[in-house]
Amino acid sequence: MQENNIRPFVKWAGGKRQLLPQIKKRMPKQYNKYFEPFIGGGAVLFDILPEKAVINDINKVLINAYRDIRDFTDDFIVEVKKIDKDMWEDGKEYYYAKRNKFNEKISNGQYDLELSTIFVFLNKHCFNGLYRVNSKGLFNVPYNNSRMSSIDENEIKKIASYLQRVEIKKGDFEDALKEANKGDFIFLDSPYAPLNPTSFEAYTKEGFDLESHRRLAKVYEELTKKGCYCMLTNHNTELIRELYGNKGYSIDVVNVKRMINSDAKNRKGEEVIICNY
């Protein structure tokens, strides 16, 4: 099946749909393999549908859902539709019952198809599509009061068909990039650097600390030496300019509207797109 332009199956914080035109016009015209080691909802991947791709994320539940959609497409669709159909009149009660079930399975290490299907239901019915966990790793995002469908069956089929040719990895970005070679294109959309980094907490909130940002900059430099095309996006902050400035990379500042931000004055902002070519 020749797919074009698929919609992501989850809503994800930091989703890149808004920046797509800016990203696409800066992509190399030709490359070998596509690598996206912080895949999240995959807005870029599903828009460009590269011929050969490696995707990765550290979020185990998310990556299992990608794999389950690819490998057990029909069962996945049937199960999610059943979860939606069984929703009680009291949507809120139902949502919290599913959330409890999800957390019970996480606690028991049951990363199976049922977990993936509840995950997609929770993603569509939780506040802002956030994936936030407490210190025990348990999902704690409240209900968004909707009764929407968790999936679009046709989109899931298109996703599954496309993912047949994608290598799906689970873990740290550095490991996922070990096999990147000259001529490959690497799109790096890590968790954001905090806008106001007044404390160490500002970094840990995003789950990607200062050391991780430094490590990513080092990996970017190594990939550059190898001859890979790299594109990285982040907030336009002092840290990012310090890590990527004066290295011969091109740094473009672009304006964005911020969706997931409770602070109204921070809803408009600047991001950077950094390319090494």
Ligand SMILES: C[S@@+](CC[C@H](N)C(=O)[O-])C[C@H]1O[C@@H](n2cnc3c(N)ncnc32)[C@H](O)[C@@H]1O
């Ligand atoms: C900004 S989001 C990516 C959003 C994505 N571009 C989209 O369109 O939805 C960053 C992702 O990095 C993942 N992540 C955090 N730390 C990581 C690490 N050390 N290695 C790989 N992935 C990581 C998070 O789970 C999250 O999904």
